[in-house]
Amino acid sequence: xTRPSPADPSALAPHVDKGWADAFVLExxxxxxxxxxxxxxxxxxxxxxxxxxxxxxxxxxxxxxxxRSLDLPAVPAEGDGVGPVVLGSVLQVAALFAVPTAxxxxxxxxxxxxxxxxxxxxxxxxxxxxxxxxxxGPFLRAVVHRPVVAWLVVVAAxxxxxxxxxxxxxxxxxLPAAGVLAVGLLLLIAxxxxxxxxxxxxxxxxxxxxxxxxxxxxxPDGADARRSARRTTTxxxxxxxxxxxxxxxxxxxxxx
Amino acid sequence: xxxxxxxxxxxxxxxxxxxxxxxxxxxxxxxxxxxxxxAAGLGRPKGGTxxxxxxxxxxxxxxxxxxRAGDGGPGRKYYALTAQGRDALADAASxxxxxxxxxxxxxxxxxGSTSSTSTSTSSVRTLTAVEDR
Numbered sequence: 001x002t003r004p005s006p007a008d009p010s011a012l013a014p015h016v017d018k019g020w021a022d023a024f025v026l027e028x029x030x031x032x033x034x035x036x037x038x039x040x041x042x043x044x045x046x047x048x049x050x051x052x053x054x055x056x057x058x059x060x061x062x063x064x065x066x067x068r069s070l071d072l073p074a075v076p077a078e079g080d081g082v083g084p085v086v087l088g089s090v091l092q093v094a095a096l097f098a099v100p101t102a103x104x105x106x107x108x109x110x111x112x113x114x115x116x117x118x119x120x121x122x123x124x125x126x127x128x129x130x131x132x133x134x135x136x137g138p139f140l141r142a143v144v145h146r147p148v149v150a151w152l153v154v155v156a157a158x159x160x161x162x163x164x165x166x167x168x169x170x171x172x173x174x175l176p177a178a179g180v181l182a183v184g185l186l187l188l189i190a191x192x193x194x195x196x197x198x199x200x201x202x203x204x205x206x207x208x209x210x211x212x213x214x215x216x217x218x219x220p221d222g223a224d225a226r227r228s229a230r231r232t233t234t235x236x237x238x239x240x241x242x243x244x245x246x247x248x249x250x251x252x253x254x255x256x
Numbered sequence: 257x258x259x260x261x262x263x264x265x266x267x268x269x270x271x272x273x274x275x276x277x278x279x280x281x282x283x284x285x286x287x288x289x290x291x292x293x294x295a296a297g298l299g300r301p302k303g304g305t306x307x308x309x310x311x312x313x314x315x316x317x318x319x320x321x322x323x324r325a326g327d328g329g330p331g332r333k334y335y336a337l338t339a340q341g342r343d344a345l346a347d348a349a350s351x352x353x354x355x356x357x358x359x360x361x362x363x364x365x366x367x368g369s370t371s372s373t374s375t376s377t378s379s380v381r382t383l384t385a386v387e388d389r
Contacts, residue, residue: 040333041307043323044286047332048303051287059303069308208323208333 013046020056020063027067032074035203086133088195091187092240098184099244102177104251112175117168124161196237202229273348283336318344
C-alpha cells in the first residue's frame with residue numbers, strides 16, 4: 001500500500017473526496033491563507049464527513065464557494081512573500097546569463113561582447129518577471145481556471161523575450177570578462193540568499209495541534225510535512241546556482 | 257412532532273443564538289451541534305452553513321476553540337462559550353422573544369376584525385355569486 005506523502009492534503013482528510021479537498025486547498029492557497037489554517041479547516045471538514053457519513057460535496061456543496069465563505073484571514077507567506085522571491089529570481093537569472101558568458105571568454109580576448117538583442121531580451125525578461133511578481137494572484141488563477149489561455153500568454157512572453165536576441169546580433173557593448181564574472185557571482189550568491197530567506201521553511205498544510213492521539217501513527221504536529229517542505233525550498237534555492245555552474249563548466253570546455 | 261422543514265431564511269436569522277444555546281450545556285463539536293439542533297426540532301443545518309457561522313462566532317469572541325484527539329484518527333474541533341457569547345445569547349434570546357411575540361400578535365389578529373377586510377371579503381362573495389349565475 002502506498003501512503004500519501006506528508007505534504008499531500010488527502011493524507012489529512014481520508015474521508016473527503018480527493019478532488020473536493022484539492023479544489024478547497026487550492027482556493028485557500030490562492031486567498032493567501034496560511035498552511036496551518038488550511039489544515040484546520042480541512043480537518044474540520046474531515047471530522048464532519050467522518051461523523052455524518054456524508055460526502056463533502058453534499059454537506060458543504062461546492063469547494064471554492066465554501067472556501068470563500070469561511071472568510072479566513074489572509075496572511076502572505078513569511079517576509080513579504082512573493083516580492084523577495086521574485087527579486088531573488090531576477091538576480092539569479094541575470095547571473096545565469098552573465099557567469100557562463102564571462103567564463104567562456106576568460107581565456108580569449110578578455111572582453112564580453114553584448115549584442116543589442118541580448119540587452120533587449122534581458123529587459124523584456126526582467127519586465128515579465130516583475131509583472132509576475134506584482135500580479136501573481138490573477139496569473140495563478142488564470143493557470144488554474146483557464147490553462148489554455150495562460151499557456152498561450154506564457155508562450156507569447158517567451159517568444160517576445162527570446163526573439164530580439166536571435167534577430168539583433170550586433171555587439172553594442174564590450175565589458176571586461178573578469179568584471180562581468182565577479183558581478184555575476186555576486187548576483188548569484190545574493191539572489192540565492194534572498195530567495196532562500198524569502199521561501200523560508202515553506203508553509204505546508206498541517207493537521208491542527210492536539211488533533212491527533214499520541215499513539216497515532218500519522219504525522220504528529222506536522223513534523224514530517226515541515227521537513228519535506230524544507231527539503232523542497234532548499235532544492236529550489238540551489239536550482240539556479242547548480243545550473244550556472246554546469247553552464248559555466250560547459251562554456252569553459254567549449255572555449256578551451 | 258415538530259416540523260423540521262422550516263424555511264431556510266427564517267433559520268438564518270436565529271441560527272446563531274440557537275448554536276450559542278447548545279453551547280450553554282458545555283463545549284462540543286460541529287456535527288454534535290448540528291445533531292442537537294435537529295433534536296430540538298430546528299432541522300439539521302448543513303456543514304456549509306454551520307462552520308462558516310462558527311468561524312464568525314470565533315472571530316467575534318463568542319466562542320473559543322480547541323482540538324481534542326479522537327480515537328486513533330484526527331480529532332474534533334470543540335467550541336466553548338465565552339462570557340461574551342453568554343451575553344450575546346441573553347441579548348438575542350430576549351430580542352427574539354419580543355420579535356416572535358410581535359409577529360405572533362400581528363399574524364394572529366382576526367382577519368375579520370377590521371372594516372376594510374370585511375368589505376373586501378363581502379365583495380369577493382358578491383363576485384362569486386355573480387359568476388354562479
